[in-house]
Amino acid sequence: MRNVAIVSFAQLPSVRVSHATDEAELVQPVTSQAMKQVGITQDDIGFTCSGSTDYLPGRPFSFVAAVDGLKAWPPIRESHVEMDGAFALYEAWVRLLHGDIDTALVFSFGKCSLGPVPDVLNLQNDPYYVQPLGLDSISAAALQAQALIDAGKATERDFAEVAVRNRKNALGNPNAQIKGDFGVDELLEEPYLSSPLRKSFCSPLSDSAAAIVLAAGDAAKKLTKRPAWIRGIDHRTEPHSLGQRDLTSSPSAKLAAEKAGVGKGKVDLAELHAPFAHQELILREALGLGDDVNVNPSGGALAANSLMTAGLIRFGEAASRVLAGKADRAVAHTTNGVCLQHNLVAVLEGE
Amino acid sequence: MSDFLSAPYVLQYTYTRSTGPVIGRFLESLRYGVLEGVRTADGGVLCPPLEYDEKGEATTGEFIQLRPVGTVKSWTWVPEPRKGHPLDRPFAFALIQIDGTDNAMVHVVDAEKPKRMKTGMRVRARWAEERNGTIRDIACFEPVLPYLPGPVHLDYDVRPGQHYTAFLRGLQEGKLIGGCDSQSGKVYVPPRAADPFTGNPTSEYVEVADTGVLTTFTIIRIPFEGQKLKPPYCFGAIVLDGADMPIYHLISGVPYDQIRMGMRVKAKWKPREEWETSLENILYFEPTGEPDAPFESYEEHL
Numbered sequence: 001m002r003n004v005a006i007v008s009f010a011q012l013p014s015v016r017v018s019h020a021t022d023e024a025e026l027v028q029p030v031t032s033q034a035m036k037q038v039g040i041t042q043d044d045i046g047f048t049c050s051g052s053t054d055y056l057p058g059r060p061f062s063f064v065a066a067v068d069g070l071k072a073w074p075p076i077r078e079s080h081v082e083m084d085g086a087f088a089l090y091e092a093w094v095r096l097l098h099g100d101i102d103t104a105l106v107f108s109f110g111k112c113s114l115g116p117v118p119d120v121l122n123l124q125n126d127p128y129y130v131q132p133l134g135l136d137s138i139s140a141a142a143l144q145a146q147a148l149i150d151a152g153k154a155t156e157r158d159f160a161e162v163a164v165r166n167r168k169n170a171l172g173n174p175n176a177q178i179k180g181d182f183g184v185d186e187l188l189e190e191p192y193l194s195s196p197l198r199k200s201f202c203s204p205l206s207d208s209a210a211a212i213v214l215a216a217g218d219a220a221k222k223l224t225k226r227p228a229w230i231r232g233i234d235h236r237t238e239p240h241s242l243g244q245r246d247l248t249s250s251p252s253a254k255l256a257a258e259k260a261g262v263g264k265g266k267v268d269l270a271e272l273h274a275p276f277a278h279q280e281l282i283l284r285e286a287l288g289l290g291d292d293v294n295v296n297p298s299g300g301a302l303a304a305n306s307l308m309t310a311g312l313i314r315f316g317e318a319a320s321r322v323l324a325g326k327a328d329r330a331v332a333h334t335t336n337g338v339c340l341q342h343n344l345v346a347v348l349e350g351e
Numbered sequence: 352m353s354d355f356l357s358a359p360y361v362l363q364y365t366y367t368r369s370t371g372p373v374i375g376r377f378l379e380s381l382r383y384g385v386l387e388g389v390r391t392a393d394g395g396v397l398c399p400p401l402e403y404d405e406k407g408e409a410t411t412g413e414f415i416q417l418r419p420v421g422t423v424k425s426w427t428w429v430p431e432p433r434k435g436h437p438l439d440r441p442f443a444f445a446l447i448q449i450d451g452t453d454n455a456m457v458h459v460v461d462a463e464k465p466k467r468m469k470t471g472m473r474v475r476a477r478w479a480e481e482r483n484g485t486i487r488d489i490a491c492f493e494p495v496l497p498y499l500p501g502p503v504h505l506d507y508d509v510r511p512g513q514h515y516t517a518f519l520r521g522l523q524e525g526k527l528i529g530g531c532d533s534q535s536g537k538v539y540v541p542p543r544a545a546d547p548f549t550g551n552p553t554s555e556y557v558e559v560a561d562t563g564v565l566t567t568f569t570i571i572r573i574p575f576e577g578q579k580l581k582p583p584y585c586f587g588a589i590v591l592d593g594a595d596m597p598i599y600h601l602i603s604g605v606p607y608d609q610i611r612m613g614m615r616v617k618a619k620w621k622p623r624e625e626w627e628t629s630l631e632n633i634l635y636f637e638p639t640g641e642p643d644a645p646f647e648s649y650e651e652h653l
Contacts, residue, residue, distance in 0.1 A: 019355040019357070119435055129486050130457045133486065134433065134434075134436045134437065135457055140429030143457075144425070144428050146426055146427055147424070147425040150470040199426070225444065
């Protein structure tokens with residue numbers, strides 16, 4: 001199998017409202033910057049793939065409009081997933097395995113500031129049995145958090161500790177939206193949004209965009225000194241119906257991690273896509289990450305959560321530390337769907 | 352910010368959804384107030400029914416009627432309902448396992464307050480008044496309480512007897528009447544059938560003052576069934592001037608942290624036109640402002 005690596009990464013700072021930009025205007029700066037970092041242009045890219053959802057702007061086929069942020073003439077090979085950009089990266093990785101092209105551009109963008117996101121996300125629920133009940137995303141996640149408490153696997157204090165650690169880590173991240181040195185007791189005094197979830201146990205909503213360049217084999221080595229090689233990558237999904245799952249664990253993340261080979265060596269750091277604090281606890285267990293692993297040095301999704309982009313940013317944050325020689329072996333994770341339904345895990349390594 | 356344009360925009364679709372033989376039958380049954388599950392290939396039951404189980408096996412098409420009762424497997428309290436939520440007051444979303452099934456249903460529980468929610472609690476469906484074949488034909492679930500209401504209601508007469516009648520007649524005229532047996536000389540309010548020292552009726556009626564000494568008191572801070580007043584309130588024992596036995600009444604008109612034993616108090620009467628044969632003619636006792644009575648003066652009444 002061909003070796004494929006992440007060779008560059010660019011992102012826009014996550015902000016609550018980006019007044020100045022439409023989709024194409026979010027895409028252009030990050031794609032051009034990611035390519036510029038390794039001295040190439042769109043003409044050098046073999047395949048372009050993006051991840052986004054039209055329900056964020058509420059505009060059907062907005063992903064087509066996003067191509068306006070690229071140099072797409074003469075016509076380019078292009079594809080799109082209605083998922084987080086990390087799943088677009090997976091598609092691009094598969095495409096590079098064909099062997100006929102050596103580079104791929106992956107990007108994603110999410111403007112959460114335009115619509116009622118918790119209600120928009122109800123549209124991913126079962127249209128017959130759940131959507132008519134208006135199960136917003138926070139309440140759905142709260143059902144999972146309460147199940148975790150009832151199972152004796154975690155407490156609200158554990159949730160608060162996750163939030164405090166992520167937002168403290170985010171102090172070192174210029175692109176994070178919510179950061180600071182908060183106290184656990186202080187967070188435990190916040191009112192419930194949907195019990196047992198308080199505001200700080202939930203990710204913020206952000207506007208942002210991100211782009212990654214993938215390259216295969218020698219092409220990767222030519223583009224950068226120390227590529228972040230994708231040593232393993234896998235994604236798995238669980239049943240859609242919440243009532244058919246054990247919400248306190250993540251068999252899909254566990255299996256994806258096994259297939260990606262997370263446990264085959266020491267993990268220096270992991271970037272986990274956990275939009276709610278309790279989900280980080282579930283993911284750590286599923287991926288078998290011990291206390292020695294530096295989880296979310298960027299601050300994770302609790303510090304910035306541009307939907308459809310936060311997962312690709314996890315890949316970028318993990319890869320950039322390998323590219324910079326600060327880590328030898330990193331894990332990147334992305335989730336999609338309700339209550340961690342679908343999980344993608346990759347292992348990135350320096351030489 | 353005003354440099355950038357912004358305008359409201361509504362996204363709306365008028366899609367319809369085909370339901371098929373499994374979901375369609377389930378939703379149609381709801382219309383008639385009937386809850387059904389479907390049998391899976393390995394003998395389990397799913398409610399709400401699905402065409403396939405989680406292993407990908409087609410379900411059998413055999414429907415089983417279920418009692419609309421189940422157990423909460425997880426829940427979240429929503430203190431501020433959103434526009435799309437089924438209830439306009441605080442409620443819980445819950446995963447509910449209907450009795451006799453192997454999966455759980457997402458629905459809402461109308462429980463008034465989060466304290467009434469607990470994983471493992473029993474809930475029953477409350478049907479919507481108007482049903483049209485959607486999951487919201489179940490308006491919500493409500494707690495099933497593990498006990499029956501057991502109220503008792505019996506009609507009696509109260510006949511207070513001659514001594515208490517004298518006391519109540521006195522109250523009707525704004526007087527506090529005590530009874531005395533000349534052998535002991537002690538005055539009891541209200542008068543008694545027998546003086547405990549002599550065994551004689553306290554038939555000599557005397558009027559005592561509506562002022563006295565607060566000998567002891569308690570401040571009630573907890574609510575209880577049948578309570579007429581809103582806590583906190585103070586209840587005290589008052590030895591009226593001229594009496595040898597305390598009566599019990601409310602103490603008010605003073606901050607609770609200033610109420611003390613030995614305090615001189617006076618009855619606060621209702622307006623005269625509201626007087627009945629009741630001790631409630633006195634609203635409460637309040638301080639007179641006089642110096643406190645020395646402990647020795649009321650010690651024997653404690």
